[in-house]
Amino acid sequence: MxxxxxxxxxxxxxxxxxxxxxxxxxxxxxxxxxxxxxxxxxxxxxxxxxxxxxxxxxxxxxxxxxxxxxxTQLKDRALDVRLRMQTEEKDKIARLAAGLIDDGAVIMLNAGTTTLALARALRNHHDLTIATNNLRIPAEIAPSAFRDLYVFGGAVRAITQATTGPVAFRMTAGGPEVDIRCDLALIAVGAVDQNGYSTSNLGDAAMMGEMIQRAERTAVLADSSKFDRRLFAQVTPLDRADFLVTDTPPTGDLAAALAQAGVEVVSA
Missing domain, CATH: 1.10.10.10 (Winged helix-like DNA-binding domain superfamily/Winged helix DNA-binding domain)
Structure with missing residues (x-):
């Protein structure tokens, strides 16, 4: 029965x-x-x-x-889950962010599904020098888009398929670090509020912050679902970014805070 x-x-x-x-x-x-x-x-x-x-x-x-x-909004989910989230928004952000990158530029990309979408959107670019901790980018980016592609070493986080460690390279084992700089750092974050940009992992936050320090300009990538939220680890205050690339412009107090910080909002 x-x-x-x-x-x-x-x-x-x-x-x-x-x-x-x-x-x-x-x-x-x-x-x-x-x-x-x-x-x-x-x-x-x-x-x-x-x-x-x-x-x-x-x-x-x-x-x-x-x-x-x-x-899924508030947790550090595996990459295969996050690849299915906000796909249209990420593609819009990727196209907009690609428009900020000149051929021949030196850029840094952090881990994340939005920067992975950006890597695919660079198929019509040429002669880029790219440094990243995103282990998926070498397989996703068009070979014709870059002249040199470097992946930062460090501990591998399987959940994000990325490395976490110093933003540095050495020419020889045990040798001095090479001073590296880039024209533009493109940093995908987990949350944006009036205090700044944040993510869920301390190691990721430190690595993202160091990429920003080594960049002439910084573009933060975040879809509108990340607005007015704050996660565990702050990456940097609002005014350390030159651009916020998003699918829908922020409103209210966040929009006012971004304007006061001198951040240019780039949206569809």
């Missing part, structure tokens, strides 16, 4: 999907197997439900499960 409500859930997929969405939101992160057991249906059925909820923007599909779309 079936448990009460089980047959009803099977007869009413829409009802099951609503319950499933609520369950994922409450749990934050789930596997297909857990959901199939909880709702008493097959794994294939759960996969179809999750695919539809993903298309509707209710959950974000991951390898073997899903996470709540509402829960």
């Amino acid at each position: 079936e448990a009460p409500g089980t047959s009803a859930r099977r007869r009413l997929p829409a009802g099951r999907k609503a319950e499933l969405a609520a369950y994922v939101e409450q749990a934050g992160e789930v596997t297909v197997g857990d959901l199939a057991e909880h709702f008493g249906v097959s794994i294939d059925t759960i996969r179809r439900d999750l695919d539809q909820l993903d298309r509707e923007g209710v959950v974000i599909r991951t390898h073997g499960g899903a996470v709540s779309a509402a829960d």
Whole structure:
């Protein structure tokens, strides 16, 4: 004999999907197997439900499960999750940021899915010198876009597929550090408020801050979902950036603070 409500859930997929969405939101992160057991249906059925909820923007599909779309904003999520978030906004920001980069420029890019989108948007550029801690960029950027591409060493953070360490290079093992500078640092951040730009990890914040210190100009990249929020580690105050590249201009107190800090907002 079936448990009460089980047959009803099977007869009413829409009802099951609503319950499933609520369950994922409450749990934050789930596997297909857990959901199939909880709702008493097959794994294939759960996969179809999750695919539809993903298309509707209710959950974000991951390898073997899903996470709540509402829960991803404030947590340090794996790269495969963040690649599915705000994709249109990131592509807009990438195109705008690419417009700030001249052929032959020396640039630094930090880790993140927005800078990964930017790397792809540089396909029509030429003769760039690029330094980055983003381990995905060498495979994503068009070979015709750059003359030299350097990846900073350090500890590898698997969740972001990036290195964390000093913004420095040595010509020989144990030799002195080479003084490096760039024309433009393009820094994707996790949050922007009146106090400045912030991210969720101390090591990342230190590395981003050092990139900014070595740059003639800095463009911060952040979609509008990151406005009026503050994360654990501050990267730098508002006035250390020359540009804020975003999909939608900020409003209210944040807009006023950016204007006072002399930050040029670049938006679609």
